[in-house]
Amino acid sequence: MRSRALLLAALVAAVAACGPSGDPDLRVVNDVRAATPVSGSSQVVLTLANDGDGPDELVGAETPAALGVEIHLTEIDDGRATMAELERVELPAGEEVRFRPGGLHLMLVVPDDTVVEGGTFELTLTFDRSEPITVPVEVVPLLDLADDAFDEDPPG
Ligand SMILES: [Cu+2]
Numbered sequence: 001m002r003s004r005a006l007l008l009a010a011l012v013a014a015v016a017a018c019g020p021s022g023d024p025d026l027r028v029v030n031d032v033r034a035a036t037p038v039s040g041s042s043q044v045v046l047t048l049a050n051d052g053d054g055p056d057e058l059v060g061a062e063t064p065a066a067l068g069v070e071i072h073l074t075e076i077d078d079g080r081a082t083m084a085e086l087e088r089v090e091l092p093a094g095e096e097v098r099f100r101p102g103g104l105h106l107m108l109v110v111p112d113d114t115v116v117e118g119g120t121f122e123l124t125l126t127f128d129r130s131e132p133i134t135v136p137v138e139v140v141p142l143l144d145l146a147d148d149a150f151d152e153d154p155p156g
Pocket of ligand 1: 072083107
């Protein structure tokens with residue numbers, strides 16, 4: 001009976017050690033830019049790469065320069081653009097995820113007066129598994145972000 005209990009303990013330990021395999025290794029690829037605000041909000045453009053061998057998820061973002069930061073996905077429905085708010089975004093191992101106008105993007109809600117053309121502020125990204133990443137963000141005219149918008153890449 002004693003060896004049976006030991007075997008059971010070993011099995012429980014083995015199952016407990018079973019999480020997602022591999023470790024994520026996240027990196028912000030490009031300079032992060034935000035658009036000058038339009039009707040009380042501002043879109044943030046960035047690309048996140050996961051160079052690791054395990055998955056992660058973006059679960060939130062915050063900045064002292066706005067009331068809040070939401071993760072949005074723009075969808076074209078009947079020729080009309082609508083935005084849905086997402087709770088989290090998967091960052092698969094070995095892949096890059098782009099946040100840009102017309103697709104997946106981060107949106108500053110009620111940006112303050114530092115979010116003006118030529119201004120900069122800090123943005124902190126939080127993840128399910130990795131440590132938070134803080135990056136400087138440059139504010140540029142919305143049209144300067146248009147090159148990135150509405151391309152053929154499927155979002156996420
Ligand atoms: Cu949005």
